[in-house]
Amino acid sequence: MEKIITDNLEIAGVRFSSRLILGTARYPNPQIMLDSLEASGTEMVTLSIRRHEVSNYFGESILSIIREKNFHLLPNTAGCFTAKEAILTAELAREALGTNWIKLEVIGDDETLFPDVVELLKAAEELVQKGFTVLPYCNDDPITCRKLQDIGCSAVMPLASPIGSGAGIRNEYNLRIIRDTIQIPMIVDAGIGTASDAAQAMELGADAVLLNTAISCAEHPAMMARAMKLGVEAGRAAFLAGRIPKLLYAERSSPLTGLIGHA
Amino acid sequence: MKLIVNGKSEVCDEQIMLGELLYLNKIKPDEKGVAVALNEVVVFRAKWSDTIVRDGDRIEIIRATQGG
Numbered sequence: 001m002e003k004i005i006t007d008n009l010e011i012a013g014v015r016f017s018s019r020l021i022l023g024t025a026r027y028p029n030p031q032i033m034l035d036s037l038e039a040s041g042t043e044m045v046t047l048s049i050r051r052h053e054v055s056n057y058f059g060e061s062i063l064s065i066i067r068e069k070n071f072h073l074l075p076n077t078a079g080c081f082t083a084k085e086a087i088l089t090a091e092l093a094r095e096a097l098g099t100n101w102i103k104l105e106v107i108g109d110d111e112t113l114f115p116d117v118v119e120l121l122k123a124a125e126e127l128v129q130k131g132f133t134v135l136p137y138c139n140d141d142p143i144t145c146r147k148l149q150d151i152g153c154s155a156v157m158p159l160a161s162p163i164g165s166g167a168g169i170r171n172e173y174n175l176r177i178i179r180d181t182i183q184i185p186m187i188v189d190a191g192i193g194t195a196s197d198a199a200q201a202m203e204l205g206a207d208a209v210l211l212n213t214a215i216s217c218a219e220h221p222a223m224m225a226r227a228m229k230l231g232v233e234a235g236r237a238a239f240l241a242g243r244i245p246k247l248l249y250a251e252r253s254s255p256l257t258g259l260i261g262h263a
Numbered sequence: 264m265k266l267i268v269n270g271k272s273e274v275c276d277e278q279i280m281l282g283e284l285l286y287l288n289k290i291k292p293d294e295k296g297v298a299v300a301l302n303e304v305v306v307f308r309a310k311w312s313d314t315i316v317r318d319g320d321r322i323e324i325i326r327a328t329q330g331g
Contacts, residue, residue, distance in 0.1 A: 023329075023331030024330060024331075025329040025330050047329065048327070048331070049325050049328075049330075050325060050326060051269040051270070051323065051324065051325055052288065052290065052324040053269075054289050062328060063295065063326075063327050064295070067295070073327075075327060075330075076331070078331065088300060088303055088323075089325075091305045092299075092300055092305055092323070093298070093327065094305075095298035095308070096295075096297055097327050212331035
């Protein structure tokens with residue numbers, strides 16, 4: 001039991017007891033968001049950087065609510081299509097929030113929201129050089145992940161499936177290869193639909209799961225947040241416990257000796 | 264002079280400091296979660312009041328808000 005109790009997630013020297021990172025978007029209202037964050041047990045939440053509008057103070061109230069709870073803040077560069085846009089967004093985020101942590105997103109198009117690997121690598125390299133703690137949202141591609149590690153990123157965040165799709169893990173084999181071939185934390189980001197998806201990611205060896213829509217757009221967000229917490233914990237425990245291999249044929253569990261009706 | 268503020272053209276009759284422009288946009292000097300870039304370079308909060316805005320400048324005023 002000792003092992004599980006002290007099983008912390010460590011990213012860039014910062015320790016977290018929760019392995020669930022949550023987005024703060026698309027909740028029906030701020031109170032449901034707060035209830036959900038609390039029920040999930042998360043310690044780190046993502047934010048986005050958007051143009052200020054004189055008539056809109058909703059964003060500010062969200063930030064003050066989140067700040068009160070002392071969550072570790074992870075601003076993102078969502079919506080950026082080029083390295084240049086992402087770098088400026090990261091620098092604005094650092095100034096606005098006083099953190100050098102950045103969830104780096106550089107997307108290729110509006111339909112898939114898949115990362116643009118060329119621009120992502122360019123942005124990651126420059127941001128690492130500028131002293132940022134870079135957590136890149138990336139494809140479930142082992143080579144891209146290895147390059148992001150070599151550049152100096154503090155984690156890799158391969159997608160399970162497209163952002164907001166809730167489609168679960170589309171390629172568990174690639175995630176296993178990524179986990180086997182890199183040394184920095186692997187956070188499965190995007191596409192998680194329900195608690196079993198989160199558990200599966202953790203069973204594959206993910207160090208953490210990042211999700212948003214699966215909770216915020218669930219029928220009962222706070223209940224789903226608790227389910228995700230349990231899913232992540234169960235998956236992590238199963239990973240540490242070491243699952244049995246999958247066999248093609250049966251292997252009996254009851255003893256073969258002492259059966260009645262035999263001579 | 265003409266300015267581009269958050270992607271929109273704005274006309275300003277006289278010389279203006281960045282701090283004044285932010286005040287007109289209802290940004291307080293100590294407001295949390297806000298940052299500003301002038302021609303794609305971040306202007307630190309401490310420099311807002313003594314940064315001069317010039318004709319043709321592009322200003323981005325951003326806010327941290329909900330996100331995934």
